[in-house]
Amino acid sequence: MTRASIRASLVIIIAAIVLGGVITGLLSSYWVFLATSVLITGVALQSLGLVAGRTGMIALCQMSFAGVGAWTVGYLNIAEAPGGLATWILLGGLAAVPLGVAIGLPALRLRGINLAIITLSFAAAFDVILATMTFPGQTAFIQVPRPELFDSDEGYFAFALIFYVVIAVALEFLARSRLGASWLAVRHSERAAAAHGVSVAKAKLSAFAISAFIAGISGGLLAGYLGTLVAENFSMMQSLSLYAVAVMTGAHFAEGAIIGGLLVVMFPEILRRFDLPQDIGNVLFALGATQALSTGETMSETYRRLLRKLRLQRTADGGTSSERALPARIEHARGAALVVDKLTVRYGTVLALDSVDLTIPAGSVAGLIGPNGAGKSTFIDAVSGFLAGYEGSIMLGTTPLEGKAAHLRARTSVRRTWQTNRIAPELTVGGYLRLAAGNLSEPEVRAMLDWLDCPNPETPVVAVDAGTRRLLDVAGVVASRPAVILLDEPAAGQSHEETLRLGKRIAEIPARFGSSVLLVEHDMDLVRAACSQVTVLDFGRVIASGPPAVVLDQVPVKRAYLGIEESVAA
Numbered sequence: 069m070t071r072a073s074i075r076a077s078l079v080i081i082i083a084a085i086v087l088g089g090v091i092t093g094l095l096s097s098y099w100v101f102l103a104t105s106v107l108i109t110g111v112a113l114q115s116l117g118l119v120a121g122r123t124g125m126i127a128l129c130q131m132s133f134a135g136v137g138a139w140t141v142g143y144l145n146i147a148e149a150p151g152g153l154a155t156w157i158l159l160g161g162l163a164a165v166p167l168g169v170a171i172g173l174p175a176l177r178l179r180g181i182n183l184a185i186i187t188l189s190f191a192a193a194f195d196v197i198l199a200t201m202t203f204p205g206q207t208a209f210i211q212v213p214r215p216e217l218f219d220s221d222e223g224y225f226a227f228a229l230i231f232y233v234v235i236a237v238a239l240e241f242l243a244r245s246r247l248g249a250s251w252l253a254v255r256h257s258e259r260a261a262a263a264h265g266v267s268v269a270k271a272k273l274s275a276f277a278i279s280a281f282i283a284g285i286s287g288g289l290l291a292g293y294l295g296t297l298v299a300e301n302f303s304m305m306q307s308l309s310l311y312a313v314a315v316m317t318g319a320h321f322a323e324g325a326i327i328g329g330l331l332v333v334m335f336p337e338i339l340r341r342f343d344l345p346q347d348i349g350n351v352l353f354a355l356g357a358t359q360a361l362s363t364g365e366t367m368s369e370t371y372r373r374l375l376r377k378l379r380l381q382r383t384a385d386g387g388t389s390s391e392r393a394l395p396a397r398i399e400h401a402r403g404a405a406l407v408v409d410k411l412t413v414r415y416g417t418v419l420a421l422d423s424v425d426l427t428i429p430a431g432s433v434a435g436l437i438g439p440n441g442a443g444k445s446t447f448i449d450a451v452s453g454f455l456a457g458y459e460g461s462i463m464l465g466t467t468p469l470e471g472k473a474a475h476l477r478a479r480t481s482v483r484r485t486w487q488t489n490r491i492a493p494e495l496t497v498g499g500y501l502r503l504a505a506g507n508l509s510e511p512e513v514r515a516m517l518d519w520l521d522c523p524n525p526e527t528p529v530v531a532v533d534a535g536t537r538r539l540l541d542v543a544g545v546v547a548s549r550p551a552v553i554l555l556d557e558p559a560a561g562q563s564h565e566e567t568l569r570l571g572k573r574i575a576e577i578p579a580r581f582g583s584s585v586l587l588v589e590h591d592m593d594l595v596r597a598a599c600s601q602v603t604v605l606d607f608g609r610v611i612a613s614g615p616p617a618v619v620l621d622q623v624p625v626k627r628a629y630l631g632i633e634e635s636v637a638a
């Protein structure tokens with residue numbers, strides 16, 4: 069993680085130095101002045117990229133956070149607070165944080181259009197408030213002073229560039245941290261994120277808080293840039309237009325934020341020169357955003373996809389790593405790893421599970437099979453905490469799981485995989501493994517991926533096929549080495565040879581990693597290869613349980629599961 073972050077940060081810093089040198093060295097003061105505006109808009113877009121691009125929440129009040137930052141700088145200026153503009157800007161960012169958290173609270177329950185309405189309403193309310201407050205010092209003609217060292221247009225460009233680069237580098241590191249991965253995971257599937265022990269509430273609130281902080285900084289930078297401000301600088305329309313640009317360019321990427329800044333600043337300039345109405349810009353941004361939403365790809369993602377294609381053509385596979393580097397086995401309690409007693413689940417009138425008893429002995433792989441609709445996934449949902457309610461009891465060893473939310477059960481040591489792909493495609497393979505399994509060393513990540521035939525850690529998930537994503541899902545839960553692993557049809561999409569190899573790997577899990585496994589599968593070869601005991605469900609009831617060789621030969625099992633008539637089966 070750190071190596072990739074350092075590499076990306078160096079690219080940002082070098083690009084900033086080169087571009088900064090070219091802009092200040094070759095362009096006139098007027099263009100440098102405009103370029104500063106690009107950077108400040110870029111900072112605002114970075115803040116939006118975090119909350120909307122990374123975490124997938126619609127935030128239409130970003131300029132209100134910027135307004136809080138700007139007004140704070142104005143007040144600190146007239147109060148002649150110590151520290152100068154740089155300190156005031158940071159304080160302006162901090163002042164926006166409580167507001168960001170307050171706006172983030174509805175996001176815990178609301179999504180999509182409902183969240184959009186809430187944030188837009190806030191932007192409208194903030195418009196009204198700001199319209200009644202002139203910028204501090206404006207009536208007395210007091211301007212926000214720039215720092216002495218950065219007083220000229222070129223100097224202030226460098227000042228804004230430093231802020232842009234520091235934020236871009238910080239976001240690079242954050243993006244590759246567990247918190248950053250949890251934002252992407254929440255955006256893709258809140259349930260899958262919770263299954264990795266991620267607190268969805270924490271992920272959403274932290275995204276709003278950090279995003280408001282960065283937006284506040286952009287407002288403070290604008291105060292120093294223009295000296296004094298008006299409410300229109302932070303209007304609801306500004307927030308809307310910024311959102312459209314962020315969606316179009318992919319503002320969660322450093323280059324996307326800069327391209328967005330360029331469009332926002334240069335479009336009005338071009339339209340002005342050609343004597344065209346300014347509204348054309350907003351129409352084009354809306355069209356661009358619609359295009360990005362309908363293709364599912366922003367401008368930055370298109371650019372990165374093409375770059376990746378080029379790189380993949382050039383790089384060979386990274387080679388294999390040693391099995392000795394696999395994460396060390398964890399000793400869990402002996403006895404029964406999971407005890408499920410009289411588990412009953414109803415979906416309205418459908419009785420999905422009817423008084424199911426199932427025990428997984430510690431250090432074993434148990435199978436759970438049954439025809440479609442027998443209740444297998446419902447069983448996994450109940451144990452992993454994804455059902456609103458059930459009857460009966462579920463004990464992890466001697467600890468009851470009742471009353472624990474899904475992410476707490478995951479942290480308590482019950483982890484699951486999913487039948488459908490729920491891995492955020494924006495992550496890399498290594499980033500996903502770290503999200504799922506926490507702090508693994510570089511060799512551990514590589515060894516774990518090799519062990520389950522997954523691609524190397526730098527591979528973007530978007531470039532991985534569906535079958536391999538399932539293996540990656542399995543690698544994530546196995547690497548976290550919980551007491552109990554629930555695997556929901558991991559072999560779907562695998563060839564026969566791959567399935568047999570996977571069966572061998574699953575059978576090795578208890579001895580190698582210390583976890584006990586419940587395997588839900590339709591592939592009987594895999595069940596025979598991996599499981600020491602098997603339970604058969606039919607219409608939500610247990611109809612047989614015992615060693616696979618015995619159970620799979622029983623007449624009721626053949627009839628129910630394999631669809632063979634009783635007389636033929638007998």
Ligand SMILES: Nc1ncnc2c1ncn2[C@@H]1O[C@H](COP(=O)(O)OP(=O)(O)OP(=O)(O)O)[C@@H](O)[C@H]1O
Nearest residue numbers: 415418419420438439440441442443444445446447
């Ligand atoms: N959310 C739901 N609402 C209503 N009924 C549901 C819901 N989820 C599952 N069911 C029903 O509960 C029963 C058990 O479904 P479940 O998905 O657990 O079966 P399964 O054994 O996992 O099937 P498959 O092998 O197809 O995945 C089925 O009759 C199904 O239609």
